Amino acid sequence: NAGVTQTPKFQVLKTGQSMTLQCAQDMNHNSMYWYRQDPGMGLRLIYYSASEGTTDKGEVPNGYNVSRLNKREFSLRLESAAPSQTSVYFCASRDTGANVLTFGAGSRLTVL
Amino acid sequence: QKEVEQNSGPLSVPEGAIASLNCTYSDRGSQSFFWYRQYSGKSPELIMSIYSNGDKEDGRFTAQLNKASQYVSLLIRDSQPSDSATYLCGLLGGTSYGKLTFGQGTILTVHP
Numbered sequence A: 001n002a003g004v005t006q007t008p009k010f011q012v013l014k015t016g017q018s019m020t021l022q023c024a025q026d027m028n029h030n031s032m033y034w035y036r037q038d039p040g041m042g043l044r045l046i047y048y049s050a051s052e053g054t055t056d057k058g059e060v061p062n063g064y065n066v067s068r069l070n071k072r073e074f075s076l077r078l079e080s081a082a083p084s085q086t087s088v089y090f091c092a093s094r095d096t097g098a099n100v101l102t103f104g105a106g107s108r109l110t111v112l
Numbered sequence B: 001q002k003e004v005e006q007n008s009g010p011l012s013v014p015e016g017a018i019a020s021l022n023c024t025y026s027d028r029g030s031q032s033f034f035w036y037r038q039y040s041g042k043s044p045e046l047i048m049s050i051y052s053n054g055d056k057e058d059g060r061f062t063a064q065l066n067k068a069s070q071y072v073s074l075l076i077r078d079s080q081p082s083d084s085a086t087y088l089c090g091l092l093g094g095t096s097y098g099k100l101t102f103g104q105g106t107i108l109t110v111h112p
Helices: none
Strands: A004-007 A010-013 A019-025 A031-037 A043-049 A064-068 A074-078 A087-095 A100-103 A107-111 B004-006 B011-014 B019-025 B032-038 B045-050 B054-058 B061-066 B071-076 B085-092 B100-102 B106-111
Touching (some): A004 A087, A019 A031, A019 A087, A031 B100, A043 A074, B032 B061, B032 B071
16 A cells, blocks of 8 residues: 655756656545645645546646546646746645545655 | 744744644634644654544644634644654635645754
8 A cells, every 4th residue: 555656756857847746646535635845835735636527726826737637646747847846746635534634755846 | 815824933842841833724614624743854744633623632732723713723742852843734625625725834843
């Protein structure tokens, strides 16, 4: 039982490049989330998917797109990376019954 | 206005003392509240969840919820150096189904 798996763990991009962060969960959770974490800023919600087939903007969606590919997978895409997107990104999934949010290990992205 | 505000900290307490962490929120419809702990370089992990007004105790941790005042707190009794971490207050929004947001976090240091 792997829980929430994020790839890649580390990535360095140049300004203007694109990339996709992948997230998969094997716990049959309905809801999935993408957060970014910057020093002193806590966790800021980028996008979330309350259930398969739906996605909604969070607090800081600009510059990002998401795809809920199926119940297991929720990807985050940066179309044209900017230095301001340098951050640690966390994917999480939620068991709507127990109301517990389980996080992945995080992905550290640096945009030069 | 950010949906969840935490006392900014950092907070430093001596070993054995009570650490008090506070959080206010703006969405009156919020029903579920969470406290997560995050060690440096790690993913957040759930400490406690609380849904009803009043106190909820789990070992050395007590969560308090006051919906009328839109206030959530976490008390850590007999603080230990191993409690040194960032504490994140989170809530499940009432007006946006499935939206789970966090405050900016409070860094707690427990010194021997």
